[in-house]
Amino acid sequence: MATLHNLFNSGFRVVGLLTSRNDMPMATQEELLTVAAVARRLGVAPATLRTWDRRYGLGPSSHEMGEHRRYCPADLARLTVMRRLISSGVSACDAAEQALLHKGSIKVEEILDSYIVREDLVSALHRAAKTLDKNFLETALRKDLAEFGVEASWSEVIVPLLFLIGDDWQASGQGVEIEHLLTEILKRILRENIEEITQPINAHPVLLASVGDEMHSLALHALSAALAERKIECYFLGPRTPLSALSGMISRSAPPAVFLWAQLPQNADPKFFKEIPVIRPMPRIVLGGPGWDPEQCKDVVIVSDLANACAEIERAVGL
Numbered sequence: 001m002a003t004l005h006n007l008f009n010s011g012f013r014v015v016g017l018l019t020s021r022n023d024m025p026m027a028t029q030e031e032l033l034t035v036a037a038v039a040r041r042l043g044v045a046p047a048t049l050r051t052w053d054r055r056y057g058l059g060p061s062s063h064e065m066g067e068h069r070r071y072c073p074a075d076l077a078r079l080t081v082m083r084r085l086i087s088s089g090v091s092a093c094d095a096a097e098q099a100l101l102h103k104g105s106i107k108v109e110e111i112l113d114s115y116i117v118r119e120d121l122v123s124a125l126h127r128a129a130k131t132l133d134k135n136f137l138e139t140a141l142r143k144d145l146a147e148f149g150v151e152a153s154w155s156e157v158i159v160p161l162l163f164l165i166g167d168d169w170q171a172s173g174q175g176v177e178i179e180h181l182l183t184e185i186l187k188r189i190l191r192e193n194i195e196e197i198t199q200p201i202n203a204h205p206v207l208l209a210s211v212g213d214e215m216h217s218l219a220l221h222a223l224s225a226a227l228a229e230r231k232i233e234c235y236f237l238g239p240r241t242p243l244s245a246l247s248g249m250i251s252r253s254a255p256p257a258v259f260l261w262a263q264l265p266q267n268a269d270p271k272f273f274k275e276i277p278v279i280r281p282m283p284r285i286v287l288g289g290p291g292w293d294p295e296q297c298k299d300v301v302i303v304s305d306l307a308n309a310c311a312e313i314e315r316a317v318g319l
Helices: 035-042 046-056 073-087 092-100 108-112 118-130 134-148 150-172 176-192 218-229 243-253 306-316
Strands: 017-019 105-107 206-211 234-241 257-261 284-288
Touching (some): 035 046, 035 118, 073 092, 118 134, 118 150, 134 176, 150 176, 150 218, 206 243, 218 234, 218 306, 243 257, 257 306
Parallel strands (some): 257 284
16 A cells, blocks of 8 residues: 555535526535535635635525534535635635625536646545545546546646555555545546547557556556557556466567566566567567566666656557
8 A cells, every 4th residue: 555656666416517596496404515525625624614704704605503514505606716716816805705796506627627736636636535525536537637638647646646645544554445446436537538549550459467466557557548548559458467368468469568567576577578478579568666676677668657658658669
């Protein structure tokens, strides 16, 4: 868990439109958001929401003494306007005036648009992961990948998020379930990002594999999705690929490049590139992951990040 991020070296769910109170029936208890849930969606601290309520009147539309604060969809829409205006440089006082006048509807995508600074998005995703907010994680990650592409989303959002989750685990020894949920969400979304390539630029697919008993394969999913954006087709062999399977695929498919991932040193055995079949032309061997020992891998390429891996594979296919 401590190295999961190493790539190469209770509120309601916001779905559809959030409308103002004048446009919808009174919100039911299930539709109301807690302070923590609103803070998580907006990427601000709960204390900030309490300050906005106290100073500017941007609190829950209805709050009875002795009851927990609950925000309705219209409250969330106004707070989203507040958040976006402040991020764009408007003073809090002026932003509050405009937010209080806001009426109409707002989509969940508009909430995500308020994260002008990428670090704010990472912080919001971190909070969502810790509270197992699957809906927010999936919506935000899909939107970011669609807008910025796999390589930028991976390096600027996903890897920093994984670092935060890994640091949490190192500090407390707890939260393995958070890492597992996030990893499965990421794998599924990255697979969705790989559309069928009707006219790949490579005549023979590239091989991607986690070797030995290596169970980690998130890096392979990221690389496969990034290569698909470049119209480079791959065979995805996945985790725990033995030498026999790797050799069989190399003999049968004659790949231009073979990418081997090993996160743990015990899986980074040089035999996986030294004992493969001899074919003509020989594939370019590219290694990724912190498990490899550079002293044992001087005759092959070890890459340090996703961009380097894509660049090496592009060279292998003739780009």
